[in-house]
Amino acid sequence: MISVQEQDFNQQVEYDRLKCKTSIGAIVTFTGLVRDINAGQSVSDLSLEHYPGMTEKCLTDIVEQAKTRWNIIASTVIHRVGQLTISDQIVFVGIASQHRGDAFAACEFIMDYLKTEAPFWKKETMINGETKWVDARETDQQAISKWQHK
Amino acid sequence: MISVQEQDFNQQVEYDRLKCKTSIGAIVTFTGLVRDINAGQSVSDLSLEHYPGMTEKCLTDIVEQAKTRWNIIASTVIHRVGQLTISDQIVFVGIASQHRGDAFAACEFIMDYLKTEAPFWKKETMINGETKWVDARETDQQAISKWQHK
């Protein structure tokens, strides 16, 4: 399941959706939240823009790539767009597999590629009222390299 | 939070407990479930024995080791004991961190060490009524090695 949506999501609902077969032995989930401080500055709000159409296509491609590398029984990717505030849920990636190694690797792989390839852009409003577009992080680009040697 | 318990646990409750500070940007959770088939045989039930006292001590030690290696804001380890059946939740490891790299690594590290060091033993009842103690898996021992070179 892939969804780009404004509304919030519920952990138990998403977990129950992933737990769909009795062959599942491992479920790994990642949830990204709006942090109160980014790059040393106090954040008050966040707005998320995306490229409708390409976003869904890109997330589908990343999940398909993960499926060629690991055994995945069920997967969920949810990314919110629009106006968010501190501690709000931004993104959810959940993987259900027979074994934990596949679930951990696929979940982290999808997040790493989502971070560098999926067309989302964050704009922060600081507590002093200033707004700024978030800069891409070099460490996100580096995170990709670990999947290219395996 | 570390707990060895007979009763089931709830994903939303554990997630909400982990999400305790506005500095948290990433929550990774692992849940282990009773699979319908193990080592090629159809399982009907599972019973889990442990070494009371040592179990809690061992899980505490593993979490402390993880804290020396990664930035962890909150952590939860729950392991059930007693009688379980297919698709029941066995174990939950949840990590809340500022960044996803720490949360993924710490969560997988704790699971890998729990698998090889924490004194739990599984006994399966097959659908034909036969019972047998689960054998330790060589792959679990191998999973440890990736943490020793980092």
Add this chain to the structure above:
Amino acid sequence: MIKVLFFAKLSEQLGCRELTVESDSIKDCEQLLQYLCEYKDDWSSILNAQSWLKAVNQSMTSNNVVLNDGDEVAFFPPVTGG
């Protein structure tokens, strides 16, 4: 006809989110970029100020792709989702 989209910081700077280019003389991405650089006074300096990413028909590419009628080309900053 080529549909051109701009996102995030780039669309703010250009003051434009979407544009339709109806020129038969634009055969590839480089020619499109050249056309856009001349579209308004300040667009050249904005488009050359940093290396923007580019997607042709919703797939990211760094190549100079050949363009056909009906193609969709988007320019945007490095992505920051997740």
Add this chain to the structure above:
Amino acid sequence: MIKVLFFAKLSEQLGCRELTVESDSIKDCEQLLQYLCEYKDDWSSILNAQSWLKAVNQSMTSNNVVLNDGDEVAFFPPVTGG
């Protein structure tokens, strides 16, 4: 006095979960194991059938640890939790 515990398959095979050993002559784990091998007829073959794990005072160790009065020693198969 040394408290000895057995778990899982090993406790089933020995037919024993817990044992208190009151011998002043047992100074370390090897001597304890020797004592246990002679405790009942079939214990020697069970205890030597495979390499069981060992914990002294709830910490796993493969060393021949020196034992003191009040120590707790456990023997068990490789763990299979999670």
